[in-house]
Amino acid sequence: MSRQPLRLAIMEAERILAEAGVASPRTDAELIAAHVLGAERGKLMLTPLVDRQVIEAIGQLVHQRAKRIPLQHLLGWAVMGAVTLQVGPGVFVPRPETELLLEWGLEFLAGREHPVVVDLCTGTGALALAVAAERPDAEVHAVEIDPTALAWARRNMESSRVRLHSGDVTAPDLFAELDARVDLVLCNPPYVPVGTAVPPEVGEHDPFKAVFSGSDGLTVIRHVVNLSARLLKPGGAVVIEHDDTHAESVPELLATRKVLTDVEDHDDLAGRPRFATAIRTS
Ligand SMILES: C[S@@+](CC[C@H](N)C(=O)[O-])C[C@H]1O[C@@H](n2cnc3c(N)ncnc32)[C@H](O)[C@@H]1O
Incomplete structure (x- = not known):
C-alpha cells in the first residue's frame, strides 16, 4: 500500500478546520494526527510517511471536529x-x-x-x-x-x-x-x-x-x-x-x-x- 506524507495530511486538516471556524486549527490537526498515530504531538515529524488508513482515520476525526464537536470528546481526554x-x-x-x-x-x-x-x-x-x-x-x-x-x-x-x-x-x-x-x-x-x-x-x-x-x-x-x-x-x-x-x-x-x-x-x-x-x- 502506498505511503503518504503526514505533513500534507496535517496541512489539509488545518485548512478544513480553519474553514469550519475552529479556533486553533493547527493545534487540533496535530493533536488529531498524534491521537491516530498513538504518538506525542511533539514527535510527529519522526513519522514523515504514513499508510492510507492513517490518513483516512485522521480525515474522519477532522470531519467530526469540523462539525464543532469538542476536540476532547474526540480524543476522550483532557x-x-x-x-x-x-x-x-x-x-x-x-x-x-x-x-x-x-x-x-x-x-x-x-x-x-x-x-x-x-x-x-x-x-x-x-x-x-x-x-x-x-x-x-x-x-x-x-x-x-x-x-x-x-x-x-x-x-x-x-x-x-x-x-x-x-x-x-x-x-x-x-x-x-x-x-x-x-x-x-x-x-x-x-x-x-x-x-x-x-x-x-x-x-x-x-x-x-x-x-x-x-x-x-x-x-x-x-x-x-x-x-x-x-x-x-x-x-x-x-x-x-x-x-x-x-x-x-x-x-x-x-x-x-x-x-x-x-x-x-x-x-x-x-x-x-x-x-x-x-x-x-x-
Ligand atoms: C464550569 S463546570 C466546571 C467543572 C470542573 N470544576 C472543571 O473545572 O472542569 C461547572 C460544574 O458545576 C456543576 N454544577 C452546576 N450547578 C451546581 C450546583 N448547584 N451544585 C453542584 N454542582 C453544580 C455542573 O454540573 C458542572 O459540572
Missing part, C-alpha cells in the same frame, strides 16, 4: 495539572484557564500540612484530582450535582482517595461536617450569563447547567461565596473562577462577607479578569 481525565458527552470539558486556579491554590497550600480541600462543582473531578496528585497529604472532597457528570467523576476517581459527594452547592446544609475545617475551597462554577452567545463546542456540547447561571451569571457564585465563608477555617482561602465581565461583581460579593478579607481579582494569560480570591479572617 488535562488538568498532572492529571489526565476521561471526558465525553454530558460533562464539562476542563479548560486550560482553570489551571490558573489550581496553581494559585497549590501555592496557597505550600507549607500547610494535611490540608482539607474542597472542590465545589467538580465536573470530571479535574481540580480535586489535580490537587490530590500534588498533595498526597491532603484530605480532598469534591461535590457535583449532575448525575452524568458524577458518573464521569466517579470513573476518573476510581483509584483515587478523593471523596466524591453528590450534592448541591446552593443547599444551606452542604458539608455541615466540614464547617470551619477547610483550608482551601476551589470552585469553577457555571458563570456565563444566560443569553450570552457561545461557540458551538460550548452551546451544543457542554451541559447548559455547567455553563450558564442566571441572567447575570452569578446565581451559583452567590451561594459559593456564602458556603465558603462557612467552610473555611481562619486563615483558609477561597478561589473562584468567573466570567470576564465579573471583575468587579465577584470581588464585591466576597467583600460583602465580613469574615472574608484580602479580596483580590486575577487575570488569565490573555489579560482577561478570570478568578477571584479571598482569605478567611483569623
